[in-house]
Amino acid sequence: MLTHNQIWKGVDLLAARTGLTPSGLARRAGMDSTTFNVSKRTSPDGSRPRWPSTESIAKALDAVRVDFEEFAALATGASRTRSVPLIGFAQAGNDGFFDDAGFPVGQGWEEVVFPGVEDAHAYALEISGDSMVPVYRDGDRVVVAPGELPRRGDRIVVRTRDGEVMAKELVRFTEEGLELASLNPEYPGRSLKTAEISWMARIVWASQ
Incomplete structure (x- = not known):
């Protein structure tokens, strides 16, 4: 008990x-x-x-x-832990680091340990810049699960086909695309058409 x-x-x-x-x-x-x-x-x-x-x-x-x-x-305090690859936000925007499903490819990544992460394809992203404050700050690490389908209200990481990577809150998800709310009130929300999206992944853990 x-x-x-x-x-x-x-x-x-x-x-x-x-x-x-x-x-x-x-x-x-x-x-x-x-x-x-x-x-x-x-x-x-x-x-x-x-x-x-x-x-x-x-x-x-x-x-x-x-x-x-x-x-x-x-x-x-008995939660399971596992190692996941750590990728920088700048790297996440480059071609060749992910497959079409948003799973990291290649070897030699630095790894970090997080508890309670079940998705076999989960990986960590290190936040850079101030576009996500006060929720996530420069140097924070978030674990994302590309194998989980996000739903309204989830915080997600999205990569566009132009290589832009952003962390936002999912407002609406339809066949036509996404409506995203900014985590930083000084930055605007975004609307993306399905054809503009390379991949998206649900944030399941944050280390701050």
């Missing part, structure tokens, strides 16, 4: 793995932004622990597509 501290640790790690705060995780799950606040974790006088509801945990897990087994592993 998970302890009170483990449950809340799991919530914090669940948020962090996709670059969210606990408040951001609650909003992503369609709940009040204060649902997972630190102030909600004990009684007002601090004498009694408060637990998140089963429903709120279930909604959070569904929002970031994590099952309870993996959540429990995060909470207890």
